[in-house]
Amino acid sequence: MNRKKEPTEIEGIIADIKKFRDERDWAKFHDAKNVAICLNVEAGELLETFLWKAAEEADAVKIREELADVFYSAFLLADHYGFDVGTIVRDKLEKNALKYPVAKAKGSRKKYDEL
Ligand SMILES: [Mg+2]
Structure with missing residues (x-):
C-alpha cells in the first residue's frame, strides 16, 4: 500500500x-x-x-x-x-533532560554546570 x-x-x-x-x-x-x-x-x-x-x-x-x-x-x-521542527525540539529536550536531571534541577535556577 x-x-x-x-x-x-x-x-x-x-x-x-x-x-x-x-x-x-x-x-x-x-x-x-x-x-x-x-x-x-x-x-x-x-x-x-x-x-x-x-x-x-x-x-x-x-x-x-x-x-x-x-x-x-x-x-x-x-x-x-x-530539520523537522518536532524532532529537533524533542531531541534538544532529551539533551536538556540529561543536563538538568529533575533530582538536581527541580526548583533551581542554576545553570547545568552549577548544579
Ligand atoms: Mg516583528
Missing part, C-alpha cells in the same frame, strides 16, 4: 510561510544568514514589548504578533536545513 503521509500542523504552517514568501519573490532574500538575523531582530521586537514595563503590563496583542514573527523566521530556518 502506498499511503501518503499527512503533513503535520507545523509542516502545513511552513508550507503557508513558503507560499507567502514565494508569492512575493522573497526567497532570493531568505538565505540562512538573513533568516537567522531576521529571527534575532524579531526576538528583539518581542523583547521590546516588555521594555520598561512589568511583565504583566506588556501588550498581549503585540506579544502575539512578534511571537508569530519569531516562529516565521525560526520555521523558515529549520526548513532551510531540512
